[in-house]
Amino acid sequence: MSRTNSFQLVFITFLMVCNLGYSQYKKQYWESRDKWQKVPELIKLMKIKKDMNVADIGCHEGYMTIHLSNYLNNKGRVYAVDVVKSRIDQLKKLLKEEKKTNVTPIIGKYDDPLLPKNTLDAVIIMDTYHEIDANKKVLKKVYQSLKKGGRLLILEEIKTYRIKNTRESQRSRHDIALRYVKKDLLEAGFTIEKEIPDFGRWEEKEEEQMWILVAVKK
Incomplete structure (x- = not known):
């Protein structure tokens, strides 16, 4: 490996470490995140009541879990x-x-969130679905975990200039468009209750558009 390539590799690694250290999921950034994440609206879309059972898949350090x-x-x-x-x-x-x-708290598997069957009233998967390779298996497990009439809310963000790209191209850049996930949900047996193509801007960045799908187990 050339000196130039070695330097580039070290520099890229350094940037990745810095990015991980500045995760918006860490508690010290939660207050600023509240300004753009619109959690009350998410809870309203999930239609949950005070005594319900819900799941937060891809909880990270617990931002949505604590809410x-x-x-x-x-x-x-x-x-x-x-x-x-x-x-x-x-x-x-x-x-x-x-x-x-x-x-x-649950340490899940990559193809199974290990949730109890027929127990949940609502599930949220936020900024995580694009990382799930075994999406068909995971959606099947989520479907099984929900009660009849239970809701699944998926929130993702995508750069506006990549919305029309192929699924493979998007996922390689940690994006996924609403239309691809909608297809997955329908194939898994869910009914789409609500689509929100533009839910605002992720981290208030103009090009980072959030979208939402709410699906129901009939």
């Missing part, structure tokens, strides 16, 4: 799923600090 926990009462429960153990460990620490007792 859901705060919304529910002690009869309700949040199943917080992530495939990365360190994130679940961090979430457990946070739950202990904040004395949260209505959250069940």
